Amino acid sequence: MIDDILDRMTLEEQVSLLSGADFWTTAPIERLGVPKIKVTDGPNGARGAGSLVAGVNAACFPVAIALGATWNPALVERMGVALAGQAKSKGASVLLAPTVNIHRSGLNGRNFECYSEDPVLTAALAVAYIQGVQGQGIAATIKHFAGNESEIERQTMSSDIGERALREIYLPPFEQAVKKAGVMAVMSSYNRLNGTYTSEHPWLLTKVLREEWGFDGIVMSDWFGSHSTAASVNAGLDLEMPGPTRDRGEKLVAAVRSGDVKPEIVREAARRILALIERVGAFEKAPDLSEHALDLPDDRALIRQLGAEGAVLLKNDGILPLAKAGLGHVAVIGPNAAEARVMGGGSAQIAAHYRISPLEGIRQALSNANSIHHAVGCRNNRLVNVFSGEIRVEYFSGRDLAGPAVVAEAASKGEFFWFDLPSLELDPNDFSARISASYSPAESGEHVFGMTNAGLARLYVDGELVVNGYDGWTRGDNYFGTANVEQRQSVHLEAGQRYQVVVEYCSSATSEEGINLTAVRFGVEKPLGEDAMLDAVERAENADVVLLFVGRDGEWDTEGLDLPDMRLPGRQEELIERVAAVNANVIVVLQTGGPVEMPWLDKVRAVLQMWYPGQELGHAVADVLFGDVEPGGRLPQTFPKRLSDNSAMTGDPHVYPGKDGHVRYDEGVFVGYRHHDAHGIEPLFPFGFGLGYTHFSWGEAKASSTKMEADGMTITVDVTNIGDKSGSELVQLYVRPLASTIERPEKELRAFAKLRLEPGETGTASLVVRPRDLSYFDDATKTFRAAAGRYELLAAANAADIRSVVTIELANDWTGELSDRSI
Known part of the structure; x- marks a missing residue:
């Protein structure tokens, strides 16, 4: 045909x-x-053709780093199946996911959207995701091919990567997506x-x-x-x-x-x-491109399960899980407590069906007589809080707001990202809009108005120009680098008085330079001062236990910009220190898209990393805190003690963030735990680390043979749950060459298995390794090669916790052709 x-x-x-x-x-x-046929973003939901910040509602699943933390391909495949159904509800035949770029640094703005620092873990999850999606007749699109490990100048930057590093670290997830999953589409990167x-x-x-x-x-x-x-x-x-x-x-x-x-x-x-x-079956039946919301109980349950499965318990001195019975005063504190930070920013955003905040989840879990007190303490937002309320938007042809409005519509949020305008009479490159609202502050005092715009805009309060996003406009770091840096201005407002807020927006002239988008975001907030901090400390002092929710949000962890550092933004570190000084029972719950430095770690009793786990955030975090389920996650990325411990942070701008249009991957294959091993740098928390609510005993690793066979060999490890709660244990298998004529990592992950066991139950992890798993990429011959000799297979609970070692022998030199389909 x-x-x-x-x-x-x-x-x-x-x-x-x-x-x-x-x-x-x-x-x-x-x-x-x-x-x-229609395509749709993205990795943690199917948005459809709507705006990044609006459109038809969709199920919001956990972000990719949270999936990486599950180390559970079978569960990720189930998510792929569910996402295919979501894509169909948006009339789409192609899902623009998964994202499999490597966690080279801790600062990549899209770190949250990628699975891991390790290619084996990344590849296993990507293959499962693709098989789930494509098994339902929807095409998956693996991205971004290749070398997109930073958002800085990503549309022009050259990632200068040696072929060995490409073949061993950055390309294997794409390779396995093709050879094992038969992925139907690949997206090239910007860089x-x-x-x-x-x-x-x-x-x-x-x-x-x-x-x-x-x-x-x-x-x-x-x-x-x-x-x-x-x-x-x-x-x-x-x-x-x-x-x-x-x-x-x-x-x-x-x-x-x-x-x-x-x-x-x-x-x-x-x-x-x-x-x-x-x-995708479109010749047999032309796709219905219409969109509708699909809110399924099974999707809700799966999102909740995934959230807990990816939650990583980093520290616990025995305070967790909390017993609901007899729990007295609970202080729920922090900027992420009452706000549901369910996803990262950028093109992965969707209009979630709903968002359960941690505070809401905890209140539902403690629906008895427990006393719950809430305080914000401080803010952690990068942009001024977006305007919320009744908004009227009038659209005009041309850039000068002249003539009658072509169309008008209502909105409830001061953020507009126009993929499609509300009338075909409007030209995306030649239109204007008047956005009108009113604002009545709850308190008197200085308020900050902020605005960022792709296009040109001015914000007026009661007719006076307050924020000028028009004169002197230049590209900045918002909306993928198409909008200016947020412009801010303070205004004194009186409580109860109603102020008219008007934004006049016009599209900018079409440019041949990079991405051209039309968007505006405006907001207003009363800055939190010392009173908010003191209120949080007072509530903490009088509580039996403090649940402290800190981290970042999708304004920080977002496409289009990298993070400025690896610290908690705002006054959050101070909040932790001051709360811990008045209460000995502090549990910190982190929400970030990657590692953070923790100078306060010794002052709190427990730390739980929740990432951005989707719309069921509050339920999932309550499930874990109160022991209804275990925290099933293990770190997919090394958490260094300090930013300078990262392999990309050499102090040379050519290595990171890049200089003169080039960023050199000078560390080669020594990324993540490979770098820490090579330089003897102790991490804060090692790759693969995570605690649970039970204990396990391990048997010695056993190999099916002492010699590597052409079709591979199997390593088995018996694991017994010796605690009194059900739980999961992750068995990781690393390969260590005992002799090599070239520089190689001390060890490299080659297989893993996650076992879920009831108290007293024994399970067996079965791990397969093949000749290529012993190899490195030889730049001279352009092949994968493994030298004859002895290799150690390390059974480990994480990259710093080796439980047993098996020594095997490769009898003869092995060479693998690049076209080999048997990987």
Whole structure:
């Protein structure tokens, strides 16, 4: 069928398939019965075609680092199945996920959106996720291919990575997604790789991906992430997104006519687009692109289970789990207590069905006579609190708010991210909007108004210009680098008085530079001062136990910018210190997208890392704190004691954050725990670490053979739950070469198994290793090689806790070809 369609297509029609029709759909060819299909973000939910901050509600699942902390591929596969159903509810045939870039540093803004610092763990979870999604007829899109480990200047930065590091650390998740999961789509990254944009990188897209790995799906650009006509098509980029086209269409037809692009290259790219449409069943039944909310009890339960499974108990002196019976005064304190921080920022955002805050979850769990007191203490928001209330938005043609409004609508939140405008009469590149609301403060005093805008905007209070986001506008760090740095201004307001707040917005002129978006966000807040801190300390002093919720939110952990440091923002460290000084029973619950420094660690009794676990946050955290379920997570990323202990933080700006358009991955393969091992740096918490509510005894590791066989060997470890509660234990298997002529990590994760055991129950972890697991990538021969000799297989509870060792022998040198499909 596909050949017949291709034969009947004109060149122009073939070319039309190679760019999106609009922001979210591919181009149809109606005369040949080729339908359009819709794609949707993202990794922790299916948003549909709505705005990043609005649109039809969807189930909000845990972010990827929380999934990484589960070390549970079977559970992640179940999430993939659920996400496929969510994608269908949004009329989508393609899910733009998973994200498998590596945790190179602790500062990457999208650290939360990626699974791990280790390629084996990342690959195992990605394969499971893809199999879950694609088993339901929805295509998965693995991203970002490749070298996108930082958000700084990501649209132009060249990630300069040696081939060995690429082959051993950064490419294996993509490789296994192709070879094991048959992923249907790959998304190229924004950045350059060793000087060449990945969207026009022949070695990456054709030699490695298609010729070596045998990939037969489509390669699409990240949004606005392609930069050329002939170069991108010739390199193997099939689909330019979003539409309408910028570099294809008539430009590509002309490139074919001039001989810059061979017609057979266009035909093969069009074939792959048609094959994708066929694989998702769109030829059999044209997709219904309409959207609806799908709120299922099974999804709710799975999200809650995943939240607890990924929760990592970092410290516990016995205070946890808390007994509900007899629990007296409970202080629930901190900026993340009453706010439901359920997801990170950027393109992973969705409009969640609901958000259960920790305070709400704890109140439901302690619905008896327990006394619960709440205090904020301090703020941790990066941007001024977004405006909330009744809002009217009037839209005008042109940039000067002239003439009658084309359309008007109501809103309830002062944030607008316009993928699609409310009327077809409006031109996204030439419109304006008047956003009107009123604000009545609860307290008198200085209030801060803030605004950030992609486009130009001014904010007025009672007719007076307060925030100027128009004159002198320059790109900053918001909305993926398309908006200015938030502009702020203090105004004295009187309690109970009603103030008129008006934002006048206009789209900016179209630019050829990078991403062009239209968005505005405005807010107002009364800054918290010493009184708020004293209130939190007073409530803590009079409590039997303090649950202190601190961390970050999606304004910090977000696409488009990296973190400034690895400390808790605002006065949160001070809050912990002052609360701990008046109460000996403090439990800190962290919500971050990666590691943080903990100078206060010795002053609290327990620390629980919850990440951003989705819409069931409050229920999941209460389940863990009160022992209804165990904290099942183990760290997918090393938590260093200080930022300078990280492998990328050498002090050389060429290594991080980059300089003169290049960032050098000088650490090579020594990322995460590999770096800590090589330099003898003790981490705060090692890779794979996590506590539970029970205890286990381990038997000695046993190997099926003392010699590595061609098809691999099996290592087994018996584990017994010797405690009085059910729980899970993670068995990790590392490989250590005993002799090597090249520099290699001391040990490398090669397999893992998670066992859930009842009290007194014994289970067996069965772990398979193969010859490639003993190997390294040889730059000289361009092959994976393992030298004959002895290797140790280390059975470990985490990277710093080796329980037993098995020594095996590889009788002969082993060489693995890059096209080997048996990995």
